[in-house]
Amino acid sequence: MPSVGASWGRYPGASGQVIVPLHWRDRPLPAVSGTMLPHGNGRSYGDSCTNANGTLLHTRHLDRFIAFDAETGVLRCEAGVLFSEILDLVVDKGWFLPVSPGTKYVTVGGAIANDVHGKNHHCTGTFGEHVRCFELLRSDGTRRICSATENANLFRATIGGLGLTGVITWAEFTLQRIANPWMTVENRRFANLREFLAISAESARDFAYTVAWVDCAAAGTALGRGLFMRANHSPADTAHRPPAPRRQLSVPFTPPLSLINRASLRAFNALYYHRQRPQRAVSHYEPYFYPLDAIGNWNRIYGPRGFLQYQCVVPMSAAEGSLTELLAEIKRSGSGSFLAVLKVFGERPPAGILSFPRAGTTLALDFPNRGQATLDLLERLDDIVCAAGGAVYPAKDARLKRARFERYFPEWQAMLPHIDPRFSSGWWRRVMES
Numbered sequence: 498m499p500s501v502g503a504s505w506g507r508y509p510g511a512s513g514q515v516i517v518p519l520h521w522r523d524r525p526l527p528a529v530s531g532t533m534l535p536h537g538n539g540r541s542y543g544d545s546c547t548n549a550n551g552t553l554l555h556t557r558h559l560d561r562f563i564a565f566d567a568e569t570g571v572l573r574c575e576a577g578v579l580f581s582e583i584l585d586l587v588v589d590k591g592w593f594l595p596v597s598p599g600t601k602y603v604t605v606g607g608a609i610a611n612d613v614h615g616k617n618h619h620c621t622g623t624f625g626e627h628v629r630c631f632e633l634l635r636s637d638g639t640r641r642i643c644s645a646t647e648n649a650n651l652f653r654a655t656i657g658g659l660g661l662t663g664v665i666t667w668a669e670f671t672l673q674r675i676a677n678p679w680m681t682v683e684n685r686r687f688a689n690l691r692e693f694l695a696i697s698a699e700s701a702r703d704f705a706y707t708v709a710w711v712d713c714a715a716a717g718t719a720l721g722r723g724l725f726m727r728a729n730h731s732p733a734d735t736a737h738r739p740p741a742p743r744r745q746l747s748v749p750f751t752p753p754l755s756l757i758n759r760a761s762l763r764a765f766n767a768l769y770y771h772r773q774r775p776q777r778a779v780s781h782y783e784p785y786f787y788p789l790d791a792i793g794n795w796n797r798i799y800g801p802r803g804f805l806q807y808q809c810v811v812p813m814s815a816a817e818g819s820l821t822e823l824l825a826e827i828k829r830s831g832s833g834s835f836l837a838v839l840k841v842f843g844e845r846p847p848a849g850i851l852s853f854p855r856a857g858t859t860l861a862l863d864f865p866n867r868g869q870a871t872l873d874l875l876e877r878l879d880d881i882v883c884a885a886g887g888a889v890y891p892a893k894d895a896r897l898k899r900a901r902f903e904r905y906f907p908e909w910q911a912m913l914p915h916i917d918p919r920f921s922s923g924w925w926r927r928v929m930e931s
Contacts, residue, residue, distance in 0.1 A: 502553055505540050505796050507803030508866050508895055511547035511923055518555045519664065521575060525638030526554070526664065532921040533636065535660040537577060537604030541611065542806040543895030544923030545659045551921065554664055556606055562586065563667060570672035571629070576606030576665040592672040593730070593782070595627040599838075601787050606665040611892040612657035612852040616706040616728075616786070618842050624670075625656035625848030631668035636919035640666070654915035657849030659891060661916045661925060676733035678741070680706075680785045683727050684774045690721035690820050694858070697841040700727045706785070709839040713862060714766040716828050721821060722770060723839065728785055737779045747793030755800035755865040757835060765835045789836070799865050805895050807875055808853075808861035810842060811887035816858040819885040823860060823878055830874045834862035850912050853890040861893070872896055891924065902928045 502514045516536075517527050526533070532551040539546060547553075559577035566572075570592045572583065580594060581601040587593070598613040607613075612625040621627070630644035633655060641663075643652035655662045683704075687693045693709055700707045704727040711723035789795055796804070811819040820839075827833055837860070844856040864871050879901055882889060888905035889897060903909060 501539065501555055502536065502547065503539055504542055504544060504546050504895075506542040506806055506893075506895060507796060507799070508805060509544055509547075509923070511544065511549040513550035514548055515552045516555050517552055518558050519577075520558050521561060521666070526634060526636060533919055534922045535576075535606060535610070535664045537607035538579060538602055540600055540603050540607065542893040544927065545611075545892055545894070545925075546607075547923045548921060549923050556604060556664065559606075559666060567592070570674060571669065572672055573667060573669040574605060575667045576604060576609075576631075578605050579603065580605070580608065587672060588675070588678050588782075591675060593675045595621055595671060595673050596624040597786055599787065600790055602790065605668050605670075609656055609665055609668060610658060610660045612847075612849050612854075614842070614854045616708045616840065618840070618845070618854055619701050619707065620705050620843065621673075622843065622845045623657075623848050623852060623854055625852065626845070627670045628656065629669045629671065631655070632666045633663045634666050635663040636917050651915050653849050654912055655849070657847070657852035658912065658915070659851065659922065659924065661912070661920050661922065663917045663920065675730045677731055677735060677738070678782050679731040679735055679738060680728045680780050680782050681731045681735070681777070682780050682785055683777050685725045685727075685776070686722070686770070687725055688719075688722050690817050690824075693721065693723060693725065693839060694817060694841075696725045697858075700725070701841070701843075703729075705729050707840065710769070711824070711837045711839050711860075712766045712770050713824055713827050713833045713837040714763045715770075720824055720828070723837075724770065724774075726785070730782075731779055735779060739779060739781055741781050742783050742791065745791050745793050748795055748797040751797040751801055753800065755802070755804075756798045757804075757863075757865045759831055759833075762833045762835055766833075769835075799863070802866040802868075804863050804865050805871060805875065806861065806863050806893040807878060808859060808890040808893045809878070809882045809887050810853070810855060810857045810859040810890075811882060811885040812857045813841075815885040815887075819881055819887070820858060820860060822881045826877055826881065827862070827874070830870075832864050832867070832871065832874055834864060837862045850908055851891060851906055853888065853892070855888065857887065861890075891928075894924065897928055899928050899930075
């Protein structure tokens, strides 16, 4: 698990933070000096979850389940409850999360604040679309119930609002019905980005979950090759019932240097692409949704300098050309990611003012922190994304400047009336002051 106060990417650092645990009994917020920021389980990648020289309101002690209707799938719980804890409670009762990112170790409050998306965005949108209501605790001590009909503007500002509007204390949302814990998964290799886009369009009709891994170390005619993984929840009459996976390998310490380099990246990607897989299989849900959760503290493999994740989305009209440029630029840089994920977003209106997902294709990659060379690479990737009319995900950002942010989120000023004056983050100050 991450250290309290750190981000998962471990870059940039945040010194001088005071950690104040929140409990359900706290009314109002504890008296602190300076700025405040909610902090859940620290699975955001950049500095949107850090507050240098300020206070972090640690929400993991807000961990109570309040109410669950097993007939309707409506769950109310405190904001510090992890997705993993929800799954432990509801899967055996025939329910599943409506939307989940690539890790189950996120809090409910964090999922709302980042308006997380998953492999089923083309069908069901973001997590924020399934939130019925929540309580928001402001620095003035007021507690406001927010929903689509009550404090509606604050509701929309808080979804995707990166913790800047106050502390979510509890939330109520709707789960989805499932028959069992298993997934019916199909694996298909694709030779290039055009083929990926064709498979995505075909799969959107019949598969609730779609995602692809792309080989960012490939070049020439192999540029854009990868593996497409599509799935549905298995029906009730599924005969093959594999056991739940056992946790877990773990990275026991941080090596002195990043283990991700040109040689290891090239070898891993070639092996992963050519590895034999069944074209169709039944799997427990965990390997499909959360492959990296099987490796504890996997962020340590990037060494003491950490890593930067870059996630962008480009419109469908520019997808093939822009993604080709992005992958070619990454290849030229000599950097790259062993975890490079492609996904097509559906055409759904944003749930929040700063919600990231929008119609188009999204690419997410991890880059070892090599200092200025990495920052320069990400600037060049931004040039391509901007030219295409795309955007970058704030929850995974560690270096955006204000001009880029304003272009990516043209409605950002609508957030300003709803930001709590005592709340701030490293990300918000950097973006606003640059």
